[in-house]
Amino acid sequence: xxQFLQQLINGxxxxxxxxxxxxxxxxxxxxxxxSNFAHGSVIMLGAYLGYFGxxxxxxxxxxxxLFAALGAGLIAIALERLAYxxxxxxxxxxxxxxxxxxxxxxxxxxxxxxxxxxTPKMYPAIFAQGPIVLGELAVGxxxxxxxxxxxxxxxxxxxxxxxxxxxxxxxxxxxxxxxxALMGINPxxxxxxxFGIGGALAGVAGVLYGMKYQVFPQIGAITxxxxxxxxxGGLGSLPGALLGALLLGLIETLVSGYLxxxxxxxxxxxxxxxxxxxxxxxxxxxxxxxxx
Amino acid sequence: xxxxxGIFILSAINLVAVLGLSVLTGFTGLFSFxxxxxxxVGAYVSAIVTARCGLPFGWFNYVIGILAGGLxxxxxxxxxxxxxxxxxxxxxxxxxxxxxxAIRLLLNNWKWVGGARGWESIPIxxxxxxxxxxxxxxxxxxxSWNLINSRQGRNMVAVxxxxxxxxxxxxNVMRTKMVALVASAILAGAAGALLANYIxxxxxxxxxxxxxxxxxxxxxxGGLGSISGSVIxAVLLTILPELFRAFSEWRLVFYGLAVIVIMVGRPxxxxxxxxxxxxxxxxxxxxxxxxREFAKxxxxxxxx
Numbered sequence: 326x327x328q329f330l331q332q333l334i335n336g337x338x339x340x341x342x343x344x345x346x347x348x349x350x351x352x353x354x355x356x357x358x359x360s361n362f363a364h365g366s367v368i369m370l371g372a373y374l375g376y377f378g379x380x381x382x383x384x385x386x387x388x389x390x391l392f393a394a395l396g397a398g399l400i401a402i403a404l405e406r407l408a409y410x411x412x413x414x415x416x417x418x419x420x421x422x423x424x425x426x427x428x429x430x431x432x433x434x435x436x437x438x439x440x441x442x443x444t445p446k447m448y449p450a451i452f453a454q455g456p457i458v459l460g461e462l463a464v465g466x467x468x469x470x471x472x473x474x475x476x477x478x479x480x481x482x483x484x485x486x487x488x489x490x491x492x493x494x495x496x497x498x499x500x501x502x503x504x505x506a507l508m509g510i511n512p513x514x515x516x517x518x519x520f521g522i523g524g525a526l527a528g529v530a531g532v533l534y535g536m537k538y539q540v541f542p543q544i545g546a547i548t549x550x551x552x553x554x555x556x557x558g559g560l561g562s563l564p565g566a567l568l569g570a571l572l573l574g575l576i577e578t579l580v581s582g583y584l585x586x587x588x589x590x591x592x593x594x595x596x597x598x599x600x601x602x603x604x605x606x607x608x609x610x611x612x613x614x615x616x617x
Numbered sequence: 618x619x620x621x622x623g624i625f626i627l628s629a630i631n632l633v634a635v636l637g638l639s640v641l642t643g644f645t646g647l648f649s650f651x652x653x654x655x656x657x658v659g660a661y662v663s664a665i666v667t668a669r670c671g672l673p674f675g676w677f678n679y680v681i682g683i684l685a686g687g688l689x690x691x692x693x694x695x696x697x698x699x700x701x702x703x704x705x706x707x708x709x710x711x712x713x714x715x716x717x718x719a720i721r722l723l724l725n726n727w728k729w730v731g732g733a734r735g736w737e738s739i740p741i742x743x744x745x746x747x748x749x750x751x752x753x754x755x756x757x758x759x760x761s762w763n764l765i766n767s768r769q770g771r772n773m774v775a776v777x778x779x780x781x782x783x784x785x786x787x788x789n790v791m792r793t794k795m796v797a798l799v800a801s802a803i804l805a806g807a808a809g810a811l812l813a814n815y816i817x818x819x820x821x822x823x824x825x826x827x828x829x830x831x832x833x834x835x836x837x838x839g840g841l842g843s844i845s846g847s848v849i850x851a852v853l854l855t856i857l858p859e860l861f862r863a864f865s866e867w868r869l870v871f872y873g874l875a876v877i878v879i880m881v882g883r884p885x886x887x888x889x890x891x892x893x894x895x896x897x898x899x900x901x902x903x904x905x906x907x908x909r910e911f912a913k914x915x916x917x918x919x920x921x
Contacts, residue, residue, distance in 0.1 A: 360707040411881045419706055420648055424837060425880040427830055432873025439866045546826075549718070552711055560707065591722040597715040602700045605708050 327461040332582040333575065338468035340574020341475035342537075345530035346551035347558070347566040348482060349523030355499040355561035356519050357413075359422040360552065363404060364527060365545025366433035371397035371528030372535035372544055373441065379449055386451050390474075393532045394525040401524025402517055404429055413516075430545065437542045445539035471533045478529055479567065482522065486563065495519060499561065553597045559607030568608060626747065628855040629754035630811045632848060635835045636761045637804030639847040642836055643889075644765055645797040646777030647702075648710050650829050651717025652805050657824035658693050658720065659686030659806025660813035661730055664739045667814060676746040683753060683810040690806025691799050693720075698798045702791060717829055724821040735820025739813050750811050757804055762844055764800060773797050774842070827869075834872050837879055840889030845897070849887060 346368060353361045375393035378384040384392055408425050452466035486492040497505035498515045506512050534547060550573065558569025573593060581589045600607060634656060641647050663682035672678045701712040725733045742749070764770050772793045775783040784790050813819045839850025858868050879886055891897050 354707075358706075360710065408877050408881065417880075417884065418646075420642075420646060421880050421884060423648055423707065423710060424833070425877055427833070428873045428876025428880065430873070431827075431830060431834075431869055432877065435866070435869035435873060439870055549714070553715075556708070556711055587726050591719060591726070594715045594719040594722065598700065598712060598719065601704060601708060601712045601715070605704055 328582070331462055332578045334462065334464055335468065335582075336575035336578035337571060338465075338472045338574070339578060340571040341472050341479075342530055342533055343550050343554045343574055344479060344567050344570035345475050345526050345533070346548055347554040347570045348479065348563055349526045349530075350548070350551055351555045351558075351561055351563060351566040352495075352519050352523050354555070355563075356495070356502070356516060357409070357422070358561075359419050360426065360560075361523075362423065362426040363408075363429040363433065364523070364551070365548030366430045367397050367401050367404070367524050367527040367545075368531040368534070368548060369437065369540075369542060369545040370400055370433065371524075371531030372540045373437065373531075374528065375532035376446055376448060376535060376540045390529060390532055393528040395528070397528025397531065398521040398525035401520040401527065405516060405520040410513075434542055434545060441542070443542055445541040447539055448536045451536065467537050471537060474529065474533060478526060482526070483563070485522075491515075491518060550593065553593055556597060556607055557600050559609045562607070562609050565607055565609040622747065624856060624859050626750045626815055628852045629750040630808050630815060631832075631835070631855050632754045632851040633750075633757045633811065634805050634808035634832055635839075635847050635851040636757045636844070637801040637808070638832045639836045639839070639844065640761050640764060640773075640804070641797050641801035642833060643841040643843065643847065644770065644777060645773040645794060647794060647797065648713075648833070649717075649801075650710050650714035650826060650833075651720075652713075652801075652832050653824035653826065653828035654713075654717035654720035655690040655694060655802040655805035656809030656812070656828065657724060657819075657821065658690045659683075659809030660819045660824070661724060661736075661809075662686045662689040662806070663810030664736060664813045664819060665730070667740045668736075668738070676742045676744070676749075678740070679742045679746055679749055679814055682814060683749070683807050686810030686813075687803040687807035690809070691803040694799050694802030695795070698795045702794045702798065714826065714829075717824075717826065721821045721824055724824075731820070733821060735818060735823075737818050739817045739819065741814060741817040750815065753807060753811060757807070758844065758848060761800075761804070765844060769793065769796055777842075831869075831872070834876055837876055837886055840886030840891070841884075842890045843886075843888050843892060845893035846886060846888045846891075849893075 346364070349367075350361060350364045353364070371393045374396040375389050378389035378392040379386070382389075382392075408429050409422060412421050412425060452470065456463040456465045457469065458464075486495060494505070494510045494515055495518065497508070497510060498512055502512050505515075531544065534544060551570065554570035554573045555566045556569070557573060558565030558567065573596070576596065577589050577593060580592050584592075634652070637655075638649065638652055641649055641652075663686035666672070666685045667678050667682040672681060674681065697713070697716050701709055701716070704712055724730065730736050765773075772783070772788045773796075775786065775788055776790055776793050780790055783793075809824070812823075835850045835854050836847055838854060839848070840846030854872075858865065861868070885891075888901075891901050
């Protein structure tokens, strides 16, 4: 029983990181209706920003987080302005958006490999070694921090989306961009805000992930998991992305705990395929029928 | 000489895979993130046929391997197509990505074919058998050219342009997409088989997502909806990196940048939507002339 509880804790901790990544991706999807495959590269850049913030600039832990979040947010906005905006203005087919996103991802990842280099880097030790022990359960300090920081960010996001004017504008734009533009919402500004938020959350996720493991240029591949989580919960739905991410984290840790680590990723992809076949809109996604 | 021949053989192999993707992405508008998966199926099946089955036909084993690899990839694609072709847009991309990765991870865990460490000592065929990649590439060009210019090919373009309208016009959209996917997978599988028996070593990580995206980049570079563009793209983008070997780590940086620039500035790539045939060239020249005359006329008329 205690082993199960232990797995549960690990699963929630990794799931909360997936959630941070998945909501950013899902937010952009809900507005722009395309998969921003460059999201993983923003996460990777966030991890590097946090790392260099702490080592080169000597920022304290909290400030390094802010630095990474701000930097990643700005990078995401720049990406939107430079790569997606020209396509948007031309009313380009959706295929072009995906291809551009893929190109941007390849460009950023390999640029980092060519300049910073492929060797993994370790974050400086921030937390004391050794887990916090509660009876028979052991919670890693980094795992706890991952969960707490992700939860705070996600709660702030939910508050922002549900209770502020800008959040309402985002919801309206996601529902219907043309109609909300007629109601006086500036879609271009909404898109900037959405990319900024998504990028900032990606930056935080990158730092947390880099702290738990290492920082290396291929870190962005972890976003495959956030795509799965987002599809699992329903593309374009924030609660769906949260739920999907937590479930995916739990399933993954249970599979590696009880079956084998080697099958972890395979099972994640099989779940993705099964979900797409049985219910492509995910657990709580919006209907995708009209999306040709 | 050996080295130069090697580059041309690699171009021919890439060409086969790129033509497959060109049919699917360029002409049917389906964006696949998992094409390396089909290549993997072809490569591993051919490796099993040539290395494990003890066939006695000499270099003809190679041909059997290629046929078997292409066929196996085709069969796999029918199953994948059944499940995913009804999905639209992003969902299809993500589903193909899932399949591509699932195939790679399955191979990673399959010890009989070498697992994650890869499989060495796959037979390599020398002598006259070196021609085989070129023969297959030529056959692939003829095959895709005929496919594109058949009724099926026109249906594919119609589906790409406007699925709903195509359906209203009586085109069986599912069937059209399925034919495109299977044809595409067969070519990718054959390319994988060629690769396995040319290099003599395969590993699951050879067929990761980067490989899939590289193929897509070549199709985009050559131009969506153009067979000759894909041919030029495949040959150029295999030879150029060899010339600039010293900058090899910057290769993918430029590829990524090129994709963004092409999509933003010149979405038709090198010669998208056009063909380098006598008629096609004449059309291109005529279009260029008309454009210049139009520009001239509007400049002169602008004074009013």
